Every structure is written in structure tokens, then in C-alpha cells.
Amino acid sequence: MPMDGPEIEQRIQTAFPDAKVVIVDLAGDGDHWAARVTSEAFRGKSRVQQHKLVYAAIGTELGGDLHALALQTFLPAD
């Protein structure tokens, strides 16, 4: 059972309470998602570290039940 968009959004939001999260269903099939996450938690971290934080928040489904998540991480604009 693929993970749905609101579930992905909620897991990210729980891990990063300050985050602005935008989720898009890329293919319209409920299995290929794009997420844009903006949070202070990313400050001072490399892109790889930022993405790892989000992957950790989503959990082990990524690469399994959740086939595809295109991810972009941002710092809040000053």
C-alpha cells in the first residue's frame, strides 16, 4: 500500500514543527511524490544532511512502500 501525501506531510511536519511543507503528486498515481520543505532545522547543514533529516522523519517506507519522493529542502528567507 503506497504511502499517501497527507501521511508524508504529517510525518515531516511532526519532525519539523516550523516547516513549510508542500507535497505534490507528480504522476497522479499516488506513488510518486514531490516535497518542498522549508525549515530552520536545515541551517548550517549540507544538502545530503538536510535530505537525510527528512528521510529519517518519513521513516523506513522510503525506497520500499514509498517508491519515489523528489525532495527539495530550503532555508526560510531572511
Added chain:
Amino acid sequence: MSTSAMSTSDRIAKIIADTPVVLFMKGVPAAPQCGFSAGVVKVLDALGVPYEGINVLADPFLREGIKEFSDWPTIPQLYVKGEFVGGCDIVREMYESGELQTLVAPASAG
């Protein structure tokens, strides 16, 4: 020691040490079997640098081992000069910003 006698993590360490630009991917560069792998192949071809594509679908140990080695849940994974760069999203972002071109440029002597 033959490569078959090495542990998967030792094999991966050797591959990334021996190959300046190496992509762990699904399929081969001429025929990627996943859109994300195809995306990175496209970027690398556009850069025009020599690289090696390693088909993880041909080796289940490598397929799981590389995720653990990099602490990264998905494939493709790009390594440049022994360092993990990222997956498709990061590679694309770095290509668009010009960072990837700098990264793969031949290291100057010293």
C-alpha cells in the same frame, strides 16, 4: 584478494576509491531502468565527464549494501572523488547551480 572474497562494504569502498565519478544506478547508462537513474545519467552526459555506471539490479548485495554504506535510502547514488554527492534531486540542483561542474573538474596538482 579477489573481489568475490571481499565484503560488500569493502567492495564499495574500493569502487569509489578507484573511480573518480561513479554512479550506483538501476540499469546501465545506455539503458537506465528507473526515471531517477535516467535523470542522473542525463546530467552526467551533459557534463561530458567520464563516469562509470554500476548496475545495482545485477547484484542484490550491492543494491542493499550501497544504501547502508551511504546511509541513504534510495538509488541512484553519485560518488565523486570518493565522496557521496547525493541522489537525483541533489545532483540536478547542483548541476543547475554550477556546483557539480566545479566538483567534477579535474583536481589541480597538489
